[in-house]
Amino acid sequence: DDADVLLITTGKGKVRAGIFSRQHLIVSSIESSTALPMIRDASRRGMKVAVLDPNARGDRNGMATYEQSMNVLFGATSNENNDTTNTNENELVIHKGGVANTTTSQARQVEFLRKGALYVLAHSASGSQLARYLMDSEKLMSRMKSIAFTDSTHSIQWLIKKKEHSHIAHFFQSAASLYVRSSNEYRDYNWEKHKPGDDCETDQFWKHRFGNIKTIWAGTKDHSLTNWTTHSQIWNHFDKCKSTGS
Numbered sequence: 001d002d003a004d005v006l007l008i009t010t011g012k013g014k015v016r017a018g019i020f021s022r023q024h025l026i027v028s029s030i031e032s033s034t035a036l037p038m039i040r041d042a043s044r045r046g047m048k049v050a051v052l053d054p055n056a057r058g059d060r061n062g063m064a065t066y067e068q069s070m071n072v073l074f075g076a077t078s079n080e081n082n083d084t085t086n087t088n089e090n091e092l093v094i095h096k097g098g099v100a101n102t103t104t105s106q107a108r109q110v111e112f113l114r115k116g117a118l119y120v121l122a123h124s125a126s127g128s129q130l131a132r133y134l135m136d137s138e139k140l141m142s143r144m145k146s147i148a149f150t151d152s153t154h155s156i157q158w159l160i161k162k163k164e165h166s167h168i169a170h171f172f173q174s175a176a177s178l179y180v181r182s183s184n185e186y187r188d189y190n191w192e193k194h195k196p197g198d199d200c201e202t203d204q205f206w207k208h209r210f211g212n213i214k215t216i217w218a219g220t221k222d223h224s225l226t227n228w229t230t231h232s233q234i235w236n237h238f239d240k241c242k243s244t245g246s
Contacts, residue, residue, distance in 0.1 A: 011124025017053035021224035117145035127152025146241035150226040156211035173211040
């Protein structure tokens with residue numbers, strides 16, 4: 001079917017698919033530490049969901065794992081010689097109609113993800129992986145509807161240096177994109193007063209790194225909780241993009 005797709009990707013490290021913080025998974029709650037709330041809300045909206053684990057083969061193979069998993073999920077590779085048949089079954093968590101499937105590596109079994117507009121929640125290092133992947137995947141770029149970066153590590157400079165990537169740079173700075181930023185108690189003045197969703201005034205250094213992307217505060221200094229504290233703001237962003245056609 002042509003239902004929209006939500007792609008959730010976690011950051012670099014020891015976390016696995018759909019887990020943003022092992023510590024908070026133990027001491028806080030499954031809701032605050034995982035992508036479960038995002039998956040529930042996507043399901044309520046009738047969206048298909050894919051959760052990707054870039055760390056399945058270790059940190060050093062993160063980008064290669066990301067590329068291979070994306071090729072299997074969306075069939076959006078620009079390299080026809082890229083082998084996607086050996087993707088580890090643990091790298092993918094696919095959600096359709098309330099059923100999670102973690103045992104597939106064959107492209108024909110994820111065919112349902114290859115239609116519909118694509119919404120992306122990119123946390124931490126996965127923001128960089130997404131940017132690098134889109135630079136080589138025009139096919140997937142054409143499906144992109146909206147992105148929410150949470151403490152992403154990408155740089156807009158990668159995209160504006162080459163003319164052929166200018167459309168991606170434009171998308172990353174358009175109304176379709178949102179950046180959620182955690183506070184730094186040593187760097188950010190009055191950081192404790194920043195509430196989730198408050199507009200963040202960005203300086204020239206920030207704009208050089210991320211461009212003119214709409215940026216809001218996460219309302220926390222905990223990097224791993226940015227997705228939880230701004231859960232409603234992220235969905236407001238996605239819903240607005242869906243309703244306005246941004």
